[in-house]
Amino acid sequence: MMAQNKILVIAEKPSVGRDIGRVLKCSKKLNGALEGNQYIVTWALGHLVTLSDPERYDNKYKEWRMTDLPMIPDKMHLEVIRETSKQYQAVKALIQRGDVQEIVIATDAGREGELVARWILSKAGNQKPTKRLWISSVTDKAIRDGFANLKQGKDYDNLYYAAVSRAEADWLVGMNATRALTCKYNAQLSCGRVQTPTLAMIAKREEEIRNFKPQAFYGIKLCAGKNSGKTDSMTFTWQDRKSKSSRSFEKSKIENYIKDCTGKRAIVEKVDKSFKKKEAPLLYDLTELQRDANKLYNFSAKETLTIMQRLYENHKIVTYPRTDSRYLTTDMTDTLKERLRACGTGPYQKLAAVLYRGNIKAKASFVNNQKVTDHHAIIPTEQFVQLDHLTNEERKVYDLIVRRFMAVLYPPFEYEQTTVTLTIGEYAFIAKGRVIKNPGWKMVYESQSMEEDDSMALQKLTEVKEGEQLEVYSIQITEGKTAPPAPFNEATLLSAMENPVAYLENKNKEDIKTLGETGGLGTVATRADIIEKLFHTFLLEKRGKDIFITSKAKQLLELVPDDLKKPEMTADWERKLSGIASGKLKRTIFMEEIKDYTKEIIDEIKTGDGKFRHENLTSHKCPNCGKRLLLVKGKNSTMHVCQDRECGYRETISKLSNARCPKCHKKMELKGKGDAQVFICSCGYKEKLNSFKERRKNEGAGVSKKDVHHYMNQMKKEEEKGTTAFADALSKLKL
Structure with a gap:
């Protein structure tokens, strides 16, 4: 009997592959795939293939030398990513299987998703015809409809050209500029199209704070009411009739007004009452979730993403996390009730019951096909949750997602807002208040404040009529000082990366439009890693929640070419990449521009007259080469690092642990080595490691592996890495 020809479907990740496999009735398990009578469904794990490192083109690039720059290969090569090579081999074997006659690309519907599949097919030497599944959600209906309307693979060639152009451009500029800076200044310096403008934004904010000169401002607070008992007192604020400002920088003017x-x-001049409705905040995309998790729980962007991956992949109780959309598609509305049942347990049971009693409706405020790109917003799945199976951190992030999901299903928050304008002679005073008519979605957040307007919530206004005279109980001057911009924290830095318009030098409307449409610097999937990399390379440091650039970063920004520090570069690239994707610009023209630009920045770095000075030298000497060690503060640890990058020695001298101080309950630092290690808290509390173990044992808690044992093993690994792999990598540098 003749074997039936089959169609191979390549998804971007296992979860989507399994969803597609279920719809296509592929139940037989293979190595990294599912097989049915007509289809075989396999998957990538994100990128399985990437651009080759420089040394793959020529052995001379194993050593970093200025004379070898710029590196501009005639043709860029691909290589399999070592960590996921097993899955690549499984996919390659299926591509080359004799009974596979056609391939369907089912990776994410977007530029990067196209690149994931095309690079796999290219590396595997595929010659078989391809088609494209283009869907924005993975419900059964969406998958069935998508397979009923498959597109020709060649229809997306221009999208692929845009994707590969972006990757190659980043390689050419980033690889060459990083090597040039490192070789020129004998220091481990890196730069790139996204990370360097991010540093520049933080530097600009710090400069604004340093240069800020506080100014005193003044206002008037007036208390008035209808009776002499003052039980109905309302607080009014002076407001300039022209500018509507309640502040003046001239104290004498305010004193004269009083x-x-x-x-x-x-006299009550005007009473304005208006009925208002306010819809719930939009559903979460990854960036907004990372912002809230940082503000509420001090989770880093990377920590939130890691927790989300566990909730998505292991527990299967939330949808795909790496999304930049805050909306759902219309084909998902039929699943809302089932998702509500799945998450409506424990603390959410009563909230869900309110929705069950009503009519669960999909509203235009959160359902919009046009605003869903590769993936819809983050919401709970139809998988029933077992809250006791989640860690404390997982519960916190899951709680954010569930409450936001329920909030959009609740009615709007409704209130009557009253604004009373009081006049004394020519001067106007304003009081605002509101009466809640229907708490709506605010019930979901109970005591939590969600985008409250505190100025309205401060007082309940007495009923007054226009023309009515009020008794003034008191009138006094108010004083304040203008505040400098706040330092960045992870939440506000994510916002700035997503919308860097304030940091554009030229304020070009086209640049503003492009950055708004393309999501700013980086993507939802890469921003957390970019921030982590900046900490890991000691370009950023944390003081409490606030983020600051290091001395190393300040010097880097002085040495790096100006264009690499500006968001305008990303805007320019994105415009041209959009032109390639739409067929209006040839890829070859863009790449020639990038090659010319790469040569220009290498020349600029080579001829630069700047100097790099290590400002964190200690009196400690490197045990390997004898040179003085640098004191480097990372995100969660402090290290001694050899100033000679060819040596590469590094050792951790303290690390933020998970052990809590028995006095103030803050996390303590663990300092020292071996039996001499000591826990130290910022409140002044100190405790030797051995004493800590004994105390925990007596308390019946034991010593947490995560707190102590895991830390010590990790520190040992870092030290080994510092004296082996790290040193090997840096020894390639020859000046």
Whole structure:
């Protein structure tokens, strides 16, 4: 009997592959795939193939030398990513299987998703015809409809050209500039199209704070009411009739206003009542979730993404996390009730019951096909949750997602807002208040404040009529000082990366539009890693929650070419990449521009007259080469690092542990080595490691592996890495 020809479907990740496999009735398990009568469904794990490192083109690039720059290969090569090579081999074997006659690309519907599949097919030497599944959600209906309307693979050639152009451009600029800076200044310096403008934004904020000169401002607070008992007192604030500002920088002017008002009648000029509705905040995309998790729980962007991956892949109780959309598609509305049942347990049971009793409706405020790109917003799945199976951190992130999901299903928050305008002579005073008519979605957050307007919530206003005279109980001057911009934290840095318009030098409308449409610097999937990399390379440091650039970063920004520090470069690239994707610009033209630009920045670095100075030298000497060690503060640890990058020695001298101080309950640092290690808290508490173990044992808790044992093993690994792999990598540098 003749074997039936089959169609191979390549998804971007296992979860999507399994969803597609279920719809296509592929139940037989293979190595990294599912097989049915007509289809075989396999998957990538994100990128399985990437651009080759420089040394793959020529052995001379194993050593970093300025004379070898710029590195501009005639043709870029691909190589399999070592960590996921097993899955690549499984996919390659299926591509080359004799009974596979056609391939369907089912990776994410977007530029990067196209690249994931095309690089795999290219590396595997595929010659078989391809088609494209283009869907924005993975419900059964969406998958069935998508397979009923498959597109020709060649229809997306221009999208692939844009994707590969972006990757090759980043390689050419990033690899060459990093090597040039490192060789020129004998220091481990790196730069790139996204990470360097991110550093520059933080540097600019710090400069604004340093240069800020506080100014005193003044206002007037007036208390008035209808009876002499003052039980109905309302607080009014002076407001300039022209500018509508309640502040003045001239104290004498405000003092004169108060004199003018003293002893005069206060008349209600206007009472404005309006009924208002406010919909719930939009559903979460990854960046907004990372922001809230940082603000509420001090989770880093990377920590939130890691937790989300566990909730998505292991527990299967939330949808795909790496999304930049905050909306759902219309084909998902039929699943809302089932998702609500799945998550409506424990603390969410009563909230869900309110929705069950009503009619669960999909509203335009959160359902919009046009605003869903590769993936819809993050919401719970139809998988029933077992809350006791989640860690404390997982519960916190899951709680954010569930409450936001329920909030959009609740009615709007409804209130009556009242604004009373009081006049004394020519001066106007304003009081605002509101009466809640229907708490709506605010019930979901109970005591939590969600985008509250505190100025309205401060007081309940007495009923007054226009033309009515009020008694002035008191009138006084108020004082304050203008505040500098706040330092960045991870939440605000993510916002700035997503929308860097404020940091554009030229304020070009086209640049603003492009950055708004393309998501700013980096993507939802890469921003967390970029921030982590900046900490890991000692370009950023944390002080409490706030983020600051290091001395190393300040010097790097002085040495790096100006274009690499500006968001405008990303805007320019994205415009041209969009032109390639739409067929309006040839890829070859863009790449020639990038090659020319690469040569220019290498020349600029080579001829630069700047110097790099290590400002964190200690009196400690390197045990390997004898040179003085640098004191380097990372995100969660402090290290001694050899200043000679060819040596590469590094050792951890303290690390933030998970052990809590028995006095103030903050996390303590673990310092020292071996039996001499000591826990130290910022409140001043100190405890030797052995004493800590004994105390925990007596308390019946034992010593947490995560707190102590895991830390010590990790420190040992870092030290080994510092004296082997790290040193080997840096020894390639020859000046």
